[in-house]
Amino acid sequence: TQLLEQSPQFLSIQEGENLTVYCNSSSVFSSLQWYRQEPGEGPVLLVTVVTGGEVKKLKRLTFQFGDARKDSSLHITAAQPGDTGLYLCAGLSPSGSARQLTFGSGTQLTVLP
Amino acid sequence: SQTIHQWPATLVQPVGSPLSLECTVEGTSNPNLYWYRQAAGRGLQLLFYSVGIGQISSEVPQNLSASRPQDRQFILSSKKLLLSDSGFYLCACTGGFSGYTFGSGTRLTVV
Numbered sequence: 001t002q003l004l005e006q007s008p009q010f011l012s013i014q015e016g017e018n019l020t021v022y023c024n025s026s027s028v029f030s031s032l033q034w035y036r037q038e039p040g041e042g043p044v045l046l047v048t049v050v051t052g053g054e055v056k057k058l059k060r061l062t063f064q065f066g067d068a069r070k071d072s073s074l075h076i077t078a079a080q081p082g083d084t085g086l087y088l089c090a091g092l093s094p095s096g097s098a099r100q101l102t103f104g105s106g107t108q109l110t111v112l113p
Numbered sequence: 114s115q116t117i118h119q120w121p122a123t124l125v126q127p128v129g130s131p132l133s134l135e136c137t138v139e140g141t142s143n144p145n146l147y148w149y150r151q152a153a154g155r156g157l158q159l160l161f162y163s164v165g166i167g168q169i170s171s172e173v174p175q176n177l178s179a180s181r182p183q184d185r186q187f188i189l190s191s192k193k194l195l196l197s198d199s200g201f202y203l204c205a206c207t208g209g210f211s212g213y214t215f216g217s218g219t220r221l222t223v224v
Contacts, residue, residue, distance in 0.1 A: 004156075006156075040217075042203050043215050088157070103156040103157040
């Protein structure tokens, strides 16, 4: 069974600070996705990273896929209260089965004004 | 683009009562469909997935069952709810490289 561990589990910071969320596994993934979820809603896809070492930027968010495709990080610069939410990483198995997406345990981010 | 309709948004049911949650998909055909359960502020646990009509795979033994009577319809059911069935249930479909599309979820409270 593939497992994805996210850290930290909870993060509370002041507006304007920077932060990094980590997603780690001992398994290799063909790609890794990051989702953001607000209370009472379903997760919404932010980005998909595919190539080992790949870096993608989405405004103030920077996503990186590890060289070995086993881990990923999400870095937010100058966090804003609107960034508050649950951030989930999810790894896509190389096996190609329908059961292939494994979710991390989530990081609850709170940005205080 | 794909859209998932999931209902109801919230549900309060007594222990021992039946359950039926429905999910329908628009904007795609022959999708892979999934039911997840999520504990508060935590990751998603896969309950069932389906690659086609009448094809259901169960991930964990539990008090729930799933059915797919039509290509774009996925139903989560229980004959008798337990207190431990309380949670936030999410339906999802595959979007290929663009990731999964999720419904807005159902908050189930068993009392």
